[in-house]
Amino acid sequence: MRFSPTVLLSVTLLVGLPAAQAQTAPPTPTAPVEAAPAAAPAPVPPVSVAPAAVSPTLTLGQTLTLVRASPGWRSADLQYRSAQLSLESARARAGLNVTVGTDASLAKVPFDSGDWLGNATLTAQVSASVLPWSATFEGVRIAERALNRAGADLRDTRVSLVVGAVRAYGAAREATAGAALAEAQATLAARQLEVARAQRTANLIPELALQEREAGLQSAQNAAAQARTAVKLAARGLANLLGQSVTLPATAAAFDAVPSLPAAPVDVDALVARALLARPEVIRAAAQLADAGAQQRAAQLDLSLPDISAGVQYGQLSSGQGGAGRTVGGSLNVKSGVAAAQVSFPLRDPGEAAKTGLALSLNASLPVFGSGKGTALASANVGQQAAALALDSARQSVDLDVRQKAADLLTALDRVEEAASALARAQANLTTTRARLDAGLVTPLDVAQAELSAAQAQNALNAATANAYVSSLLLAQASTELDPTLLNGGF
Incomplete structure (x- = not known):
């Protein structure tokens, strides 16, 4: 269940007396103000508010379309094209x-x-x-391996940009929702301070209680300012990723819906096996080992063949x-x-x-002494051994990364369960508070606080669900299962 910040603001404005009335002519109560009122407070006259300008709605599909035209995406394309041209040049040199x-x-x-x-x-x-051992043929093979590396880097860059765009879009939606809730909390704290001042004027609460309310309002206002800054930072981060300015929707409801909850990973070993074949780190290390092997064979041939x-x-x-x-x-x-x-x-x-x-x-002609070819062969052997160790290290790193991403997804799913439990408790507390209001045991401010707490719990659940979705994308990226061309929008 979601609660709009506009509804919360309306509730807080409809409870209690206006601030000026509470300060200049407070009533003399016969019971504490926080106790259940005998009659409903006088309603505040409706205020006419001009409709705000509607910001263009930025959907996730539009974000993913824009990221495909971003500088990072174009740079990756150009690097791959450069590798293609290098291969064509090497093949041309190998001709007549x-x-x-x-x-x-x-x-x-x-x-x-x-x-x-x-x-x-x-x-x-x-x-x-x-x-076959001609230098031009070896140059073609080196260029082919370089193109293979460039293809893996291109795919990894595209996937990283897509995942980054999804994460940045979700962060912007979460920041916008958090800013609205922070504003609602500040408004509620202001109303609570008005009531506390009225109580203090009637000598119903000590000065310390009033100071606590003032500190609570100051803290809520600071949190609201930080939330507004977070929205600006989220918009700036999304603009930096896309390479152009963006306008975020004014409310969280204008963003795309919260993503669906992903499934838990089933066969992590299969994901690791897939990643060991297609991860760019492994492909680069394997290509470097092949290059080192070619250098070793060339050095051996140069030494043994006259x-x-x-x-x-x-x-x-x-x-x-x-x-x-x-x-x-x-x-x-x-x-x-x-x-x-x-x-x-x-x-x-x-x-x-x-x-x-x-x-x-x-x-x-066959060199006998002092040619330095033996030293070159020894150096090539060491280089080949170092490249083999680098390949083993890359494989172990990929294995650990995939398993860590799977563990992160499981942790994110556990946090979703915790957030759902917290939301259930907040909704139960809201139901109880409303029943107590009907029984005259609490004030409308208590109901407004319970509604705000339920809305905050709902927002926390949304954030946990979005985080679990991003964790699933990171796992798919780590296992090379994520295809950036298939993720076109919509959580």
Whole structure:
């Protein structure tokens, strides 16, 4: 059962005498004012109040739509797009490479009696990576892992923004409701102080009791000011998240309804197993381990595999007395994994000096001492071990986080039960107080206080339910079950 702050204010304004009448011409009672009155107090004349301007209603669906255009959302999209472009660039580098060049020479042999002879040769070369350990292929694999990490980060960022938007919207609704209740409490405290002053004037209560009422009013006014500040802070936090200014509804009733109570987690182990496969921390750590493994394999290959290059050339080869003619050739560098084909066209006919033939070549070099490759391999091994430890740590952290989120949800559900029990007690107290008012045992101020207490208990239950709902979203986020594209509004 909910109680509108407007109803509470009306009740408190209709009980007792006006403040001026209580201070200037208080009646001389024959019994304590707090006792049951013999007759109902004179009603306050109705006051005409101009209707307040209606603020645009901000729904949760609108909030989630706005968060998809927020700076954080766009930044995550741009980072993922950057990873996509890096992968496309790596794949382009792994394709065919075509190079065109020219060689020119001018010689005079012998210098004192020979003639100047010039020659120019056009060359064209096509190269590509063909062996699996080629650096360009490894660059593609690194870019693919980076894109996988970026995809996990993108999804995690989107889910975090959606959950943050739901939490901020609920906090704004709770702050608005709390501000209304705080204002109602301050109004009720003011009426209680008026009655206390009347009682003190009639010498029915001691000065200390009056001072307690004054302190109660001051405390209620301070609480109302803090509640108004909380509303401003909630609106500011929501605006910062969305990247634009927002106008909160004027009353809590204008917000979306309180979310339904979530169910308790059933199989936490299944949630942990799912999280260990899809959490961004695990994906990042696994990618770093794969990168470290690639570096270790590259260092091992660099140490164990000699630098071998084989080549073949066919055509008008140089005989030592003149330049070469038209030739075609190919080469393969075993260590780099790059194969190349080359064609040469001289611009000057080499004449009979160039004979058609075939040439084979093989070059190999193996460092023996002082190359530093052993140190690089040892460093790569240490890096791989560190990456494996980081992956284990990430898995343990994810396991603990999911179980903690499940425990938080159970705690939140327990608090909902406590709040529901407190509401039942407050409603029972309200029913009893109203019955006592009908019997002439209490004043309307007591009923107003009981109504306010029941409204506060209802607000506490709403807040506990919303907190349990957010806890369920956090658990779904931790277990990677929450899809940000499916949460479109409505608790």
